[in-house]
Amino acid sequence: MDSKQRIAKALKVATDTKVFEMGRGASQMAPEVFKEYFPGRKAKIIADVHTWPVLGEKVYGLFVEAGIPTEKFIIMEEEFHAEWEYVEMVDKELDGGYIAVSVGSGVINDLCKLCSHHHGQQYLTLPTAASVDGYSSFGASISYQNSKQTFSCPAPVAIIADIDVIAAAPKEMTAAGYADLAAKVPAGAEWMVADLMGTAPIKPDAWHVLQDYLDDLLSDPAGVAAGDPAAIADLFEGLTLSGFAMQAAQSSRPASCCDHLFSHILDMTHHRYKGKLQSHGFQVAIGTLTMCAVFDELFKLDLTKLDVDACVKAWPSLEQEQARAMEIFKDFPAPTLGYDNITKKYNDAETVRDQLTRVRDTWPEFKKKLQGQVYTFEKMRDLFKIAGAPYDPSMIGVTRGQLKDMFPIVQLMRHRMNVLDLAKRGMFYDQIVEPVFAPGGAWEIV
Numbered sequence: 001m002d003s004k005q006r007i008a009k010a011l012k013v014a015t016d017t018k019v020f021e022m023g024r025g026a027s028q029m030a031p032e033v034f035k036e037y038f039p040g041r042k043a044k045i046i047a048d049v050h051t052w053p054v055l056g057e058k059v060y061g062l063f064v065e066a067g068i069p070t071e072k073f074i075i076m077e078e079e080f081h082a083e084w085e086y087v088e089m090v091d092k093e094l095d096g097g098y099i100a101v102s103v104g105s106g107v108i109n110d111l112c113k114l115c116s117h118h119h120g121q122q123y124l125t126l127p128t129a130a131s132v133d134g135y136s137s138f139g140a141s142i143s144y145q146n147s148k149q150t151f152s153c154p155a156p157v158a159i160i161a162d163i164d165v166i167a168a169a170p171k172e173m174t175a176a177g178y179a180d181l182a183a184k185v186p187a188g189a190e191w192m193v194a195d196l197m198g199t200a201p202i203k204p205d206a207w208h209v210l211q212d213y214l215d216d217l218l219s220d221p222a223g224v225a226a227g228d229p230a231a232i233a234d235l236f237e238g239l240t241l242s243g244f245a246m247q248a249a250q251s252s253r254p255a256s257c258c259d260h261l262f263s264h265i266l267d268m269t270h271h272r273y274k275g276k277l278q279s280h281g282f283q284v285a286i287g288t289l290t291m292c293a294v295f296d297e298l299f300k301l302d303l304t305k306l307d308v309d310a311c312v313k314a315w316p317s318l319e320q321e322q323a324r325a326m327e328i329f330k331d332f333p334a335p336t337l338g339y340d341n342i343t344k345k346y347n348d349a350e351t352v353r354d355q356l357t358r359v360r361d362t363w364p365e366f367k368k369k370l371q372g373q374v375y376t377f378e379k380m381r382d383l384f385k386i387a388g389a390p391y392d393p394s395m396i397g398v399t400r401g402q403l404k405d406m407f408p409i410v411q412l413m414r415h416r417m418n419v420l421d422l423a424k425r426g427m428f429y430d431q432i433v434e435p436v437f438a439p440g441g442a443w444e445i446v
Helices: 003-013 028-039 049-064 085-092 106-118 163-167 171-182 183-194 204-211 220-226 228-251 257-266 280-298 309-312 318-326 335-344 350-373 377-387 400-412 418-425 429-437
Strands: 019-023 042-048 072-074 098-104 124-127 138-143 147-151 159-161
Touching: 003 019, 003 072, 003 204, 003 228, 019 228, 028 049, 028 098, 028 124, 028 159, 042 049, 042 085, 042 106, 042 159, 049 072, 049 098, 072 085, 085 098, 085 106, 085 138, 098 106, 098 429, 106 124, 106 138, 147 220, 147 257, 159 163, 163 228, 171 183, 171 220, 171 228, 171 280, 171 377, 183 204, 183 257, 183 280, 183 350, 183 418, 204 228, 220 228, 220 377, 257 280, 257 400, 280 377, 280 418, 280 429, 309 350, 318 335, 318 400, 335 400, 350 418, 400 429
Parallel strands: 019 159, 042 072, 042 098, 098 124, 124 159
Antiparallel strands: 138 147
8 A cells, every 4th residue: 555545544534634745845735725724714824933944934925925814923932842831822823813824843733733722723734844743643742730731632634744844854853753653663562452451442443544554654764864755754654644543543542652651751850951852752762662671571471370369469459559659759740640540540459350361361362462563672772773763761861760760650640551550460560670670671770
């Protein structure tokens, strides 16, 4: 199946996006698409100090030339995350009947997405880098009240991806996008775990729209690093298909699990390296590698020998888990986050019995399926080295000890069932986490 066929198939399962145009010089199409979906409306070009000269100014000129009433709003900070103060800023810019035309990378897009939802309308996006999968996703990831949260809101009605612009983006942004796409490998495995445990059944439309092609779309890291337009187009397509999968699922489940939570922790603690905020994709790269290493350790276990009765007998009460969460999160910027999420995803002892019995009884077959999904740590690390993504936590200013200390928070900070939850239930948590940091482990602490 070629790119056009994959995109056509994906648009059929997308709930919000009607147009996905990708190609060299595609930005010229923006005024025509705007007129079709927003006839008679006013446009507000939303960009930042970097993306305005790259594409925003051109798009503004195209809209004016096409006779569309158009104004612009440029965020002037050199660097910023998607934080609530910017949501309030963009909300005000859309007052008065303006339709957002997002020209930028993931942060600009998320701001336009949520603010358009606040105004009860859709929007148009012109990405400037293949840096994230959020352009086409359902929901916007925003820092609010000291917590990184995914707000439910529709994806753009149209995505116009000018490959000339995207391929010319800084190489580190493209490498970040490669890592974000690669995160779907372990995230898919964790969805398989949640599906087996009965907490999040796999939705076929959301799964097949990306996972069927993921290996192919990740297969040219050298081309990505070189800025080859064909490789960048494949990368951007993969990121967009990921967003369509999220639209189909009405959730970010198809695209993220523990791999992304390490990034959320770094965002919420305002982590910087050499004075700079680290990109979403670079942070996710380390989370992705870490989870590949965890799965490597999981596959060394024989879960057909799980003592389900002993696990159920030792299973803590909800109150005990809530107390554990409060202790783990007591110094975290959002101290009740773990409490809130363990309360949502806690299962009683008999449910845990059923979950562990399923894992024990299906382990040989299920392990084989998981191994067919997850890349080994070494394979993923080699891909990241070629693509130009970080392949050691020190490359984003995180020590291996700090990374290890994040695990208890990662397990509890989201109500989404993950492989660490399975390990807690089966009493083999230490067996899949400790070896990652032990002598000879992927992140050996020296």
